[in-house]
Amino acid sequence: MTGPGSFRFTDRAAREAAEVQLAPAAARAADSRGRVRPEPEDPLRTSFERDRDRILHAKAFRRLKHKTQVFLNPDGDHFVTRLTHTLQVTQVARSLARALGLNETLAEAIALAHDVGHSPFGHLGEDALEPYVPGGWHHAAQGVRIVEVLEHLNLTWEVRDGVRSHSWKIAPPPSAREGECVRYADRIGYLSHDALDAIRAGVIRTDDLPARAREVFGAPGSEMVGTMIDAVVEGSLSPQNSDGAVVMASGPLAAMHELRAFMFERVYASEAAAGQKHVAIDVIRRLVDHHLAHPELIPASYRDTEADAITQVVDYVSGMTDRFALAMHDRLFDADATSRMTPLLRAQ
Numbered sequence: 001m002t003g004p005g006s007f008r009f010t011d012r013a014a015r016e017a018a019e020v021q022l023a024p025a026a027a028r029a030a031d032s033r034g035r036v037r038p039e040p041e042d043p044l045r046t047s048f049e050r051d052r053d054r055i056l057h058a059k060a061f062r063r064l065k066h067k068t069q070v071f072l073n074p075d076g077d078h079f080v081t082r083l084t085h086t087l088q089v090t091q092v093a094r095s096l097a098r099a100l101g102l103n104e105t106l107a108e109a110i111a112l113a114h115d116v117g118h119s120p121f122g123h124l125g126e127d128a129l130e131p132y133v134p135g136g137w138h139h140a141a142q143g144v145r146i147v148e149v150l151e152h153l154n155l156t157w158e159v160r161d162g163v164r165s166h167s168w169k170i171a172p173p174p175s176a177r178e179g180e181c182v183r184y185a186d187r188i189g190y191l192s193h194d195a196l197d198a199i200r201a202g203v204i205r206t207d208d209l210p211a212r213a214r215e216v217f218g219a220p221g222s223e224m225v226g227t228m229i230d231a232v233v234e235g236s237l238s239p240q241n242s243d244g245a246v247v248m249a250s251g252p253l254a255a256m257h258e259l260r261a262f263m264f265e266r267v268y269a270s271e272a273a274a275g276q277k278h279v280a281i282d283v284i285r286r287l288v289d290h291h292l293a294h295p296e297l298i299p300a301s302y303r304d305t306e307a308d309a310i311t312q313v314v315d316y317v318s319g320m321t322d323r324f325a326l327a328m329h330d331r332l333f334d335a336d337a338t339s340r341m342t343p344l345l346r347a348q
Contacts, residue, residue, distance in 0.1 A: 015046050023101030025244055027176045033157035036148070051155045052109040058153060060116040060146045061086075066321035068122040080193045082122075086115050088193060092185035092229060097178055099233045100246065107178040107185075110162030113155075114182055117143030117163075119318040120325040121280040123268075128284035129318060132310055140167045142318055149304055150315060180246035181232075188228040191259055195220040198267045208266065213259035216252050228252065283329050287317045290332055 016030045029046035042050055055061055064083035080088075090111040097107035117139040119125025129137040143163045147153040162179035164170065166186055174180050198204045199220065206219065216231075217224040231252035241247055248256065291297055291313040298316045307315070320328070 025177045026102045027106050035154050037154050047156050048105045051159045054153045055113045063321050088189040089185045092188050093182045096181040102178050107181045109159045110182045113163045114166040120320050120322045124280045128281040184232050192220050192224040210258045210262050212255045216255040
């Protein structure tokens, strides 16, 4: 079908047909393993396009703008938040998928949703919630729970699997190569932009970064991101890549491991970056304990009534933004406790 001028109508069938041109390793929307609750197909969008759109409109996605990436409540306007990190990861994942002939839309959908399960105060929130959940609490599993249960997005199996396994800690790894793109995109994004934030905050200097990382990747920011993307494309297309997985070339990969070790030692585990770690953990645990004692305070709109009490409370508290958690702490607890705790976080 054609329209006025140079328009050409492109429906779902045409888009699915175009995916035939993707690489053999690519996931194709027409071959998706489907949704938990079957739905009629959309006349215009593929199943992966619908997933992407649902994620963008989800409440959990909007809350990422007020969630910590590394620095707790930073004063500057240019520090990375969980939302800007997510958008950066999405750009890198799309670039990787496009260069490798994979399904760019699937990579985009996984990347947009990969961090929706994060708690307030970044990875400190995982430390705070761990005692309440047998086997520990992890934002990837919570992300799957959000899209499956709390927001009923009914995403395709491929997107949910990518969210489940986007962290390198999680086994088994992603089933789709597009999910592997997101794994690398996540690491590329946080190493480069967290390094920039640490330099901006005065935690480290550019010259402090490992010499090999500076030599191989260049300066943190667009140069480092671009070089890392090139290294993943090179490694994935290499004849030595017998597994056909998405991988980074061996030399740059060693430099990335060295940079990551440096960032954990000098940035992520530093007092300056983490702020008052014990304060952030105490705020979250006080909120959990209070809501366990007063479950009626959990809004009905964000409550899985079929879950046990601890799960309902952890769902609620882990979904809070940093500022909402601090404001609720102010309301719930006496002025003395507030004056001792939340200003310490706000001062970072």
